[in-house]
Amino acid sequence: xxxxxxxxxxxxxxxxxxxxxxxxxxxxxxxxxxxxxxxxxxxxxxxxxxxxxxxxxxxxxxxxxxxxxxxxxxxxxxxxxxxxxxxxxxxxxxxxxxxxxxxxxxxxxxxxxxxxxxxxxxxxxxxxxxxxxxxxxxxxxxxxxxxxxxxxxxxxxxxxxxxxxxxxxxxxxxxxxxxxxxxxxxxxxxxxxxxxxxxxxxxxxxxxxxxxxxxxxxxxxxxxxxxxxxxxxxxxxxxxxxxxxxxxxxxxxxxxxxxxxxxxxxxxxxxxxxxxxxxxxxxxxxxxxxxxxxxxxxxxxxxxxxxxxxxxxxxxxxxxxxxxxxxxxxxxxxxxxxxxxxxxxxxxxxxxxxxxxxxxxxxxxxxxxxxxxxxxxxxxxxxxxxxxxxxxxxxxxxxxxxxxxxxxxxxxxxxxxxxxxxxxxxxxxxxxxxxxxxxxxxxxxxxxxxxxxxxxxxxxxxxxxxxxxxxxxxxxxxxxxxxxxxxxxxxxxxxxxxxxxxxxxxxxxxxxxxxxxxx
Numbered sequence: 351x352x353x354x355x356x357x358x359x360x361x362x363x364x365x366x367x368x369x370x371x372x373x374x375x376x377x378x379x380x381x382x383x384x385x386x387x388x389x390x391x392x393x394x395x396x397x398x399x400x401x402x403x404x405x406x407x408x409x410x411x412x413x414x415x416x417x418x419x420x421x422x423x424x425x426x427x428x429x430x431x432x433x434x435x436x437x438x439x440x441x442x443x444x445x446x447x448x449x450x451x452x453x454x455x456x457x458x459x460x461x462x463x464x465x466x467x468x469x470x471x472x473x474x475x476x477x478x479x480x481x482x483x484x485x486x487x488x489x490x491x492x493x494x495x496x497x498x499x500x501x502x503x504x505x506x507x508x509x510x511x512x513x514x515x516x517x518x519x520x521x522x523x524x525x526x527x528x529x530x531x532x533x534x535x536x537x538x539x540x541x542x543x544x545x546x547x548x549x550x551x552x553x554x555x556x557x558x559x560x561x562x563x564x565x566x567x568x569x570x571x572x573x574x575x576x577x578x579x580x581x582x583x584x585x586x587x588x589x590x591x592x593x594x595x596x597x598x599x600x601x602x603x604x605x606x607x608x609x610x611x612x613x614x615x616x617x618x619x620x621x622x623x624x625x626x627x628x629x630x631x632x633x634x635x636x637x638x639x640x641x642x643x644x645x646x647x648x649x650x651x652x653x654x655x656x657x658x659x660x661x662x663x664x665x666x667x668x669x670x671x672x673x674x675x676x677x678x679x680x681x682x683x684x685x686x687x688x689x690x691x692x693x694x695x696x697x698x699x700x701x702x703x704x705x706x707x708x709x710x711x712x713x714x715x716x717x718x719x720x721x722x723x724x725x726x727x728x729x730x731x732x733x734x735x736x737x738x739x740x741x742x743x744x745x746x747x748x749x750x751x752x753x754x755x756x757x758x759x760x761x762x763x764x765x766x767x768x769x770x771x772x773x774x775x776x777x778x779x780x781x782x783x784x785x786x787x788x789x790x791x792x793x794x795x796x797x798x799x800x801x802x803x804x805x806x807x808x809x810x811x812x813x814x815x816x817x818x819x820x821x822x823x824x825x826x827x828x829x830x831x832x833x834x835x836x837x838x839x840x841x842x843x844x845x846x847x848x849x850x851x852x853x854x855x856x857x858x859x860x861x862x863x864x865x866x867x868x869x
Contacts, residue, residue, distance in 0.1 A: 404590040404869060405430045406862045407577055409564050409627075412440025413539075413848055414831025415595035416546045417855030418862065419556060420511075422593075425863035428555040430588060432579055434563035434624075438547060440597055441621065441832070442851060445539025446666035446730060447521060448531035449852070450845035451504035452497060457528055460518040467525040468497040472846065475523050475690050476839020485639035486821040487809040487836030495812055496837060496846065496853055503852040504530055513545050519671045519726075520775050521844040523690035527775075529845035531668065535729040539848065564627070567592060567634050567827065574634060574826035591826055591862040591869075594816070595855065598804035598832035599626035600644065603660075607801065610641045616711040618662045619801040620650055627833065631808050634827065637819040639835040640806035645842055648694040649676075649717060650800030651739040658710050663739060665717055665797045666730050667691075667844040673723030673777030675759055676797070679704075679714040681751030683759065686771040692841040695799045704798075712798040718756070719793040722780035731793060740795035745781075746788040756792070757783040805842055807835035814858035828862050830854035 406422040408415045411433040419429045433440075451457065452465040472493050473480050480489055507513045514532035521529045531538040550556045562581040567574050568589070576589035599606040601621030606628060607614060628638065649670070650662030670676070670687040676694070678684050678701055685697035704714045717740075724731055724742075734740040745753060760783035762768055763776045781787050808816050808829050815823035831851045838846065 403427070404576075404866055405588075406593060406859065406866050407432065407588055407590040408593045408595060408859075409577065410440060410595035410597060410831070410833075411435070411438035411558065411560075412595060412597060412831060413442035413543060413546070413851035414855035414858075415440070415593065416543065416550065417852050418593045418595060418828075418830060418859030419550055420546065421856045421859030422863040422866070423550070423553050423555055425860055425867065427863035427866045429557070430590065431556070431558045432562040432564055432577070432588075433558070433560050436561050438558060438560060439540075439543045442848065443539050443543040444620070444664065445848050446537045446664050447668045447671070447844050448519070448529040448538045449504065449507070449515065449542070449848040450524075450528050450843065451500045451515075451530050451849070452528055453501050454504045454518075454530065456504070456516050456518050456530055457526075460527055462518070462526050462528070465526050465528055468500065468528065469493060471523060471525050472497060472838070472843060475692075475841050475843045477692075477841060479640060479643070479839030485809050485836065486637050486817040486819060487639055488811065489836055489839070491812055492837045496850060499853040500849055503849055503856075506856070507542060507852065511542070511546050511549060513542050519668050520688065520777070521667045521671045522688045522694060523843050524845075529668070529671070532729075535732055537666070537730060537733075542848065562586075564596070564630060566630060569634055572825065574824060591866040592828070593858045593862050594627075594631060594808075594827065594829040594833055595831045595851075595858070596627040596833055598807065599628060600801045600804050602626040606641070607644065610806070611644045614644060614646070614801055616709060617646070617799065617801050618650060618660050618710050618712065620647060620662055620664045621801065622661065628807070631816060631829070631833070634824055635818045636816050636824060637809040638807060639809050640839065641835070643805035643838070643840050644801060645691060645803040645805060646695040646699075646799045647691055647802035648698055648799050649797040650802075651734070652712060652796040652798050653737070653739060654796070655738060657712070660710060662798070662800050663734075663737065664800075664802070665734075665739075665795065666727075668730065669717060669719060669723070669727050671777055672719070672726040673779035674717055674719040675755075677716040677718060677752060677755055681716075681749055681755050683755060683771065686768070686773045688773050688775055690841055691844065698799050715797050716752070717795050717797045718752070720756075720760075720779050720781035721790055721792070722778035724791075724793045726778040734795065735793075740793050742791045742793055744788065745790050745792060748792070748794075756781065756787070760787065803842055803847060804832060805835060805838040805840065807833050809836060810834045810854075812857075813861050814854050815861070826865065828858035830858040
């Protein structure tokens, strides 16, 4: 690896010593010797660059890109990662509920001895999309890879990357508890991303360039050969196999989101405002599917200090999974909180909306957790309480309507039957009904539906190759993460975003490295 640089250094050093001597002995100008040195060094550098393998270029530094980078490095490739943001992590670093895994060691330790329902849960959540044959994408095969690869994905993060994922919780739309997070206070997205970044940065063959926006892919004879990017106002070209993992378009409110879902105008979002990267893939012939499938997450926090803010922190689904309930503006339960995100969001949006906070469309819904649920989600609550998004209140200080709802739900949990809405799992809720709970503290916050995730994106295959409309692959181009479409259909299960990033990111990195090291 270091032979050529050392050889160039030795040659330069020797010529540097000899040049003055030659000048004195033969009365030749020293500048002639220096010119010889420069010519030799330039020739050596060009020859070296021409013979060195091209890197794997990873566009995007979220979990899909990081997973691809790690696998490419393991396969012997060098990796250049480009991200338009000044800091790495993408939306993955914000992920708050965890990563799904079926039949893992931690799931079994939590009492789930067999999980053969993950595929069915994913297809059911995906809805009508799985009944059609839209586009080039093979949905059943992709879901099979996602679900059967979930145990390996969790094991990879735990054993190779050394991330704690020992806590397993149920989320909405899942038949069983299968969403993994750590036991500490760091949210799972941040824990996974920061640990993986640290590991990558230890490898000298990895280089991350931030504030570098890819503007186009370079193509020759139908094959992607590299990228063009802008940094500090200057254009740069980089050659290599490309893994595109630049994320979705939920933050592109005035672009693709407005084009494909104009009915969502005015909804706040968990995504930072930014233009979508999809046009870069479109320019090289990529096909897109499910572009009107945009996930509305039912619970984004309304900050009492800035209720009209367009950007909202996500109220993690695990808050409901551990026992939290949702109450309407009248203080009443109105939905099975453990249903799919799509179902819960629709139930909220069927309620009377709150008067517009400026240009933002919002609803007045309360998320309430009893002491048992609060303790189980302590790692999340510390941040929410610190930000003022949630607060602790004694039951006796709640409104009479809410106290009545709390008592009714506590009695329901004790009976084990929710005849009104069909909730089957109650998390860690332990609050008794009646006067004995009045001195107990509960955690409360206001939430509203937000645009969160885009299920639509580029068609791709089981090798993570980006596809054209005729189902052929675009050579030299792979993709993973939210930029892709076809895996989730109409609605994604909570915990499957990070999973998708790991499963298909790893495949993309392996395949791109194979191409890069064999060229």
